[in-house]
Amino acid sequence: MNLPFSLQRPWLLWRGARTDRDRPDLDSLTAIEDPTDFVWAILPHAARTFATSILMLPRAQARTAAVAYLYCRMLDTYEDLSDQADREAALEKFAARMTTLGPPPTMPAATRDDRNPVHLLLVERCCLVDRVFATLPETDRQAVAGLVRAMAAGMAWAARRFAEQGGVLLDTDQLSRYCHHVIGEPILFTLLLLGKGPLATEQHHDALAAAELIQLANITRDVERDLARGIGYHPSLLPHLGSTDAAEPVREARRRLMAHALPLVNAYTRLAERLAPGRLSLVRASAVLMLLHTDRHYRWCARRVGRPDWRGPDRTGTIVFASVLAAFSRRWARRVMRRVERDFLSAAVA
Secondary structure, eight states: OOSOHHHHHHHHHHHHHHOOTTSOOHHHHHHOOOHHHHHHHHHHHHHTHHHHHHHTSOHHHHHHHHHHHHHHHHHHHHHHHSOHHHHHHHHHHHHHTTTTOOOOOOOOSOOOSTTHHHHHHHHHTHHHHHHHHTTSOHHHHHHHHHHHHHHHHHHHHHHHHHHHTTTBOOSHHHHHHHHIIIIIHHHHHHHHHTTOOSOOHHHHHHHHHHHHHHHHHHHHHTHHHHHHTTOBSSGGGGGGTTOSOOHHHHHHHHHHHHHHHGGGHHHHHHHHHHHOOSSSOHHHHHHHHHHHHHHHHHHHHHHHTTOOOOOOOOSHHHHHHHHHHHHHOHHHHHHHHHHHHHHHHHHHHO
16 A cells, blocks of 8 residues: 555554454465565464554554564464474574574474464565565664564573473463563563663563563463463463363463463553653553453453453454544543553452
8 A cells, every 4th residue: 555554554453353363364365465565464363462552553663563573473483383392493593584584494384273374374475574674774673683583582491491391381480581571572672662762670670561461361362272282381281281171270270370460450551651641642542452452351361260250342443442542532541541450450359
């Protein structure tokens, strides 16, 4: 599209909301030859809820953030699909290619869930993302490359821990460190991209805690899928690795992970309010959007563990609308965030 991004944004948000991630149109994605069109078309498949938050950012930052996220998704795919013995080497090779933009490491052909075909396609068409990356300002390219290297190093650390510990993380310190590597680095990157960094110590701490809240949403969503592939993010799952029939251990692990996550909402709301104080703020809209998606997930999570859930928007369109209002109204944004904060903390106590 040649339209200004402010006019493209509603179309991209609408298309993303209608994307069927369970049945991706691989033929259409494969047929796209324009690099920018490919980035925006595959982003909802690769980023899920992050895609809408990225689209809420100002144009230049949204483009850089989209490219960065797609590279991070490629790293996630290597982490998910590589054999344990090859995982660390694959991650290191992918990080190293950011200097030359050479061919990515060979990806195993096997797929393990219905989402992998589109993730494999993303890796196969990495050259299109590279072409958009090459058009970014030099400072943004350096920041993206630094993010990829930092995430790859963190994932390699996790790969070693899983290998040494039989497939699980042993305690909350390891869990927190994993979350900081996987989502904390992208959050710090985004804040730097928006001109919000370097952060004060307290804000840096809040950024990492907010990352934990978001990544634990991903972890609690995928407990069964990870368990089937021999990975557990809670030590109680060790006897059940590889199982597809461990309903009660999964429920209890999900409950404990959720209880660990919910109190971290205070850090998220503090960070969002400090970094988006202006009267009009797309950054604030993006932060509210991510929080409402996270809220929707944890309400689902509460039902899965047999706990009462709470009220909140379920439809993606309603979430996007609430976030757009937050761009124009600090008062509305504060009201939404306080509601989520109260519900999370009440659920954590329960």
